Amino acid sequence: MSKLSAVRPAFWIAGVLLAASVVVPLLVSTYARDEPRLWGFPFFYWYQFLWVFLSAIAVSISYRLVIHEERKRRAAEGLSADKEGDR
Amino acid sequence: MKNVEWVQLTIVVLIFVAVTVMGFMAARWRRTGELDSLDEWGLGGRGFGTFITWFLLGGDLYTAYTFVAVPAAMYATGAISGFFAVPYTIVVYPIIFVFMSRLWSVSHRNGYVTPADFVGGRYGSRALSLAVAVTGILATMPYIALQLVGMQAVFETMGLGGDNLLAKDLPLLIAFAVLAAYTYSSGLRAPAMIAFVKDGLIYLVIGAAILYLPGQLGGWDSIFDAAKTKMESTSPTTGKPVGSFIPGEAGYSAYWTLALGSALALFMYPHSVTAVLSTKNRNVVRRNAAILPAYSLLLGLLALLGFMAIKANVDIKGLDGLANPQLAIPRLFDQEFPAWFAGIAFAAIAVGALVPAAIMSIAAANLFTRNIYRDFLKRDATPAQEAKVSKLASLLVKFGALVFVLGMDKTISLNLQLLGGIWILQTFPAIVVGLFTRWFHHWALLAGWAVGMVWGTITAYNVVNPATGKHFGGSLANVPFTDTQVYIGLTAFGINLIVVVVLTLILRALKVAEGKDFTHKTDYLADAGDPGVKDLDELLDEGGTGPAAAKP
Numbered sequence: 001m002s003k004l005s006a007v008r009p010a011f012w013i014a015g016v017l018l019a020a021s022v023v024v025p026l027l028v029s030t031y032a033r034d035e036p037r038l039w040g041f042p043f044f045y046w047y048q049f050l051w052v053f054l055s056a057i058a059v060s061i062s063y064r065l066v067i068h069e070e071r072k073r074r075a076a077e078g079l080s081a082d083k084e085g086d087r
Numbered sequence: 088m089k090n091v092e093w094v095q096l097t098i099v100v101l102i103f104v105a106v107t108v109m110g111f112m113a114a115r116w117r118r119t120g121e122l123d124s125l126d127e128w129g130l131g132g133r134g135f136g137t138f139i140t141w142f143l144l145g146g147d148l149y150t151a152y153t154f155v156a157v158p159a160a161m162y163a164t165g166a167i168s169g170f171f172a173v174p175y176t177i178v179v180y181p182i183i184f185v186f187m188s189r190l191w192s193v194s195h196r197n198g199y200v201t202p203a204d205f206v207g208g209r210y211g212s213r214a215l216s217l218a219v220a221v222t223g224i225l226a227t228m229p230y231i232a233l234q235l236v237g238m239q240a241v242f243e244t245m246g247l248g249g250d251n252l253l254a255k256d257l258p259l260l261i262a263f264a265v266l267a268a269y270t271y272s273s274g275l276r277a278p279a280m281i282a283f284v285k286d287g288l289i290y291l292v293i294g295a296a297i298l299y300l301p302g303q304l305g306g307w308d309s310i311f312d313a314a315k316t317k318m319e320s321t322s323p324t325t326g327k328p329v330g331s332f333i334p335g336e337a338g339y340s341a342y343w344t345l346a347l348g349s350a351l352a353l354f355m356y357p358h359s360v361t362a363v364l365s366t367k368n369r370n371v372v373r374r375n376a377a378i379l380p381a382y383s384l385l386l387g388l389l390a391l392l393g394f395m396a397i398k399a400n401v402d403i404k405g406l407d408g409l410a411n412p413q414l415a416i417p418r419l420f421d422q423e424f425p426a427w428f429a430g431i432a433f434a435a436i437a438v439g440a441l442v443p444a445a446i447m448s449i450a451a452a453n454l455f456t457r458n459i460y461r462d463f464l465k466r467d468a469t470p471a472q473e474a475k476v477s478k479l480a481s482l483l484v485k486f487g488a489l490v491f492v493l494g495m496d497k498t499i500s501l502n503l504q505l506l507g508g509i510w511i512l513q514t515f516p517a518i519v520v521g522l523f524t525r526w527f528h529h530w531a532l533l534a535g536w537a538v539g540m541v542w543g544t545i546t547a548y549n550v551v552n553p554a555t556g557k558h559f560g561g562s563l564a565n566v567p568f569t570d571t572q573v574y575i576g577l578t579a580f581g582i583n584l585i586v587v588v589v590l591t592l593i594l595r596a597l598k599v600a601e602g603k604d605f606t607h608k609t610d611y612l613a614d615a616g617d618p619g620v621k622d623l624d625e626l627l628d629e630g631g632t633g634p635a636a637a638k639p
Contacts, residue, residue, distance in 0.1 A: 018181040025174045026347060028339040034315075040307025044166070044333045048173045049387055055177045056380040059184055063377055067370065074614075 010069045014062035021055040091246040092421075098430030099245070099437060102288075103262070106281050106438050110269030113276040124470035125200050128274035129453045129477055130365040133195070137374045139279055140366050143446075144375055145382045146282030147362045148353065151237035151440035152230070152504075154289070154389060155413055161393025162403075163412040165318040165330030167338050168561075169390050171345040176383035179350035184376040187354065188369045189522045189611045195369075196610040201450070202360045202518050203458040209521045210529040211602025213462055218536050219514045220458035223357040224484075226511040227451045229503035230356070231488040234440040234447075235259060236413065236500060239492070241433045244417035256493055262437065263444075267485045270445045271478050275365055278445040285442045288435035290385065295428070296395075296420075297388050303423055304398045314394040325553045341563050341572045348577035352512040355519075357450035358443065368615040392416055399423060444485070452480035502559035506547055509562075509576040513539035516587050522611065529602050531590035539583030546575050 024030075025048065034042045041049075126133055135143060153172070161169035190205065199205045203223065207216030242258045269277045301307050311332075318332040334342045353359060363372050396403075396415040401422055403414045417436070420429045456477040461468045468476070491500060517532045552560030564575050 018184060021181045022178045022347075025177045026343040028334060028342045029336070032334050032336075032339065034333060037308070037311075040301075040309075040311060042311055042333060045170070045311075045387075045391070048170070048177070049384065051177050052173070052380050052383045052387065055181060056377055059180055059380075060377040062181075062184060063370075063373055066373070070612075073612075 010065040014065045017058040017062050021051075021058040025051045025055065092244075092426060092429075094426035095245050095421075095430035095433055096247070098427060099241075099434045102284075102431075102434035102438065103265075106284055106441065107265050107269065109280050109284065110266075110273060110277040113269070113280040114273035116276050116280055123474050125453060125456065125473050125477055126198075126470075128474045129200060129449055130361065131275035131279055133365055134367045135279065135365050135371070136367055137371050137378075140362065140371050140375050141378055142282040142286050143279045143365070144359075144362050144379060146278065146285045146439070146442040147358055147446045148379075148443075149289075149382050149386060149439075150230075150234060150443040151436050152233040152443075153386065154436060154439055155237045155240055155416055156233075157386065157390050158393035158396065158416045159412040159414075161314075161390050162396045162415040163330065163393075165314065165332055167331045167334050167342050167345070169393060170387075171342050171349075172390060173383060173387040174343070174346035175349045175353075176386055177380065178346060179353050180376040180379060182350055183354050184373055186519050186522050187363055187372045187376070190360070190518070191363060191366065191369050191372055192613045193522070193606050193610045194364050195615065196613045197606060200364065201357060201454045201457050202355070202514070203454055205606075206514075206517045206521060207458065207462070208605040209525065210517070210532070211604060212529040212533070215517060215529050215533050215536075216458050216462065218533055219517055220454045222510050222514050222536075222540070223355075223454050224451050226507035227357055227447050228484065228488060229491070229500050229507050230358075231444050231447045231451075231485065232491045232500040233504050234444040235263070235488065235492040238262060238437050238440045240411075240413045240417050241436050244414060244421050245433060259492070260489070262441070263485060263489050266441050266445060267448075267482050270448060270481055270485075274478075275361065275446065275449055278442045278449075279365075281438065281445075282442050285435065285438045288431065289439060292420075292432045292435045293385055293389055293392075296392060296424075296432075300392075300395050300399075300419075300423060304395055310391075310394050310398045313398040317397050327553075337572070341574070344573040344577045345562065348512060348574040348580065349508065351515055351580070352508050352576060355511045355514050357454055358447040361446060361450040361453065369613070392419060395419060444488075448481040448484045448488075449477075451484045452477040455480045455484075502547075505559060505562050506544060509543035509547060509579055510540055512576045512580050513543065513583050515580060516584060525601075525604060526591065527587050528591040528594040528599065530599065531587045531594055534590050535583040535585075535587035538586045539579040542582055543575055543579035546579070550575075 031044055031047045033044060036043055038046045157169050157172050159169075190202075193199065193209075194205060197204075197208055199208065201220065201223070203216045203220035206219045207213060210216075238259060247258050301310060304310055315332040318328060318330040320329055321327070322329045331338055354363070366372055393415060396419040399419055399422060401415055401418040403410050403412055403418060417433065420432045424432065456468075456473050460476050460480075461473060465472070513536050516527060516535060520527055546564050547562070548558050550560040550562075550564055551558060562575055563572050564578070565571060566573055566578055
């Protein structure tokens with residue numbers, strides 16, 4: 001647990017990415033309009049489809065950051081390569 | 088039975104038979120031991136990796152009902168009631184990324200099978216655990232019933248049904264009897280295996296529909312324009328616009344609260360938790376949070392089929408002669424595709440109903456077994472007894488859902504499912520906040536839950552549908568003392584949280600005893616293979632004064 005101070009930057013970036021991909025798609029006023037259309041899709045529709053991808057990318061990046069930090073923490077605690085546990 | 092579509096019916100029956108064989112064979116798939124414990128029967132041996140879980144969770148969360156109801160809502164009233172499903176399934180994954188692996192870890196360490204197990208262990212309160220379990224069962228039952236409604240829409244389009252009562256319900260009875268049989272014998276492995284077929288079929292069908300139909304219907308521009316024209320026209324019954332093509336300013340709060348409230352609720356449902364706990368390590372669910380959005384894309388495209396049905400002018404009159412928007416998508420396939428392909432599409436919907444129905448019945452059965460049977464009826468139940476009770480309970484749950492659909496008006500299932508979403512959200516503070524802090528007092532959580540449940544139910548009852556004059560007319564109501572329309576579940580959740588915080592402060596000031604915490608803070612970060620519960624027992628003093636342990 002004492003290693004927590006060392007992991008802050010990665011968790012910060014992941015936190016901001018995740019928060020953004022929750023908050024921004026919910027700001028309806030920023031995208032509730034018809035124009036510009038893309039391949040016939042009104043802006044309202046294609047913008048939300050775009051966010052499906054952006055959110056998936058944000059979660060992927062967060063995953064990489066968090067996993068990296070967790071590996072470091074577990075190594076510091078002498079875990080991971082341990083013997084079989086409770087099942 | 089005059090107008091039965093034989094080509095469609097043959098294809099549906101063939102795929103159904105194939106799926107049935109798979110369901111029974113699944114009992115031997117990835118077998119690690121006998122199927123006589125809940126870990127094996129109810130959680131598939133707790134060994135599913137990223138790939139299987141992607142199909143399992145996809146098949147579990149994106150149900151047949153969703154696939155019929157979302158485009159039906161788009162067809163009937165447009166974006167606010169239908170397309171909110173897209174932001175809903177966008178924001179849900181970053182949210183679960185944050186807390187779900189903690190729930191996995193603590194459940195793995197302590198042998199928890201249900202979310203109520205965790206709540207009972209975390210707060211040392213059987214009352215709170217029971218509240219979470221009962222809410223889960225109540226919310227899941229109508230959801231299972233609605234899977235049947237999705238199937239019924241398909242059968243009806245194929246020409247099965249009509250005035251003969253037996254012929255009308257027989258397909259549904261057969262489908263459900265078969266489903267019950269292989270769920271009983273194979274447990275969670277059956278839906279996990281069938282999910283491959285279900286998801287494969289769904290991707291195929293939606294892919295083909297999206298590539299083929301716009302060309303047939305005159306392009307995306309004209310599809311959206313037809314939808315816009317319909318939504319902006321005036322409804323003769325209410326004198327207001329039919330629906331929303333793009334939400335106006337008054338609809339913003341409805342749109343985002345529906346999305347956020349549903350996202351917070353989704354992983355409180357017991358069937359979601361069951362699928363998550365069946366994974367083999369802490370990171371499977373986080374990896375899945377990054378790749379499950381593929382299904383959100385699918386759902387968004389599927390929603391647009393509702394607009395295509397508008398452009399294609401489908402006939403949505405049911406066999407009873409009444410207009411039923413639920414038929415919009417089956418009818419669209421029937422009208423625009425060759426019979427054999429429509430058959431595949433219908434099979435996708437029917438199989439799509441089986442996967443979630445199986446997982447939901449397993450999840451509800453696990454809740455009953457662990458948090459009612461074992462906590463209150465038979466405290467010393469062995470794992471084998473638990474598995475047996477759970478298997479029987481899963482039969483009972485499905486039978487109950489079937490009686491519900493056949494015996495009662497469909498709108499009751501719809502109302503209850505609407506309420507189910509509001510109810511299940513009220514367990515969020517106990518489960519999710521409990522994963523991070525134990526600051527909330529367990530009596531405060533129970534009181535907040537009760538207030539949220541009652542307030543949400545009453546408010547939903549008071550929503551009257553302007554067209555039909557019936558109660559439970561929708562999931563939106565004004566925030567108290569304002570005229571901002573929002574999702575009732577989210578308001579109830581807000582009130583719930585306020586009650587919890589205020590009562591926690593009071594109870595802490597009065598120094599009312601807290602329950603015993605049977606978890607340890609290292610449990611929340613544990614991964615498969617870490618040193619197990621043994622060393623944990625040494626950290627906890629045995630035989631405390633709190634209510635019974637929820638630990639096996």
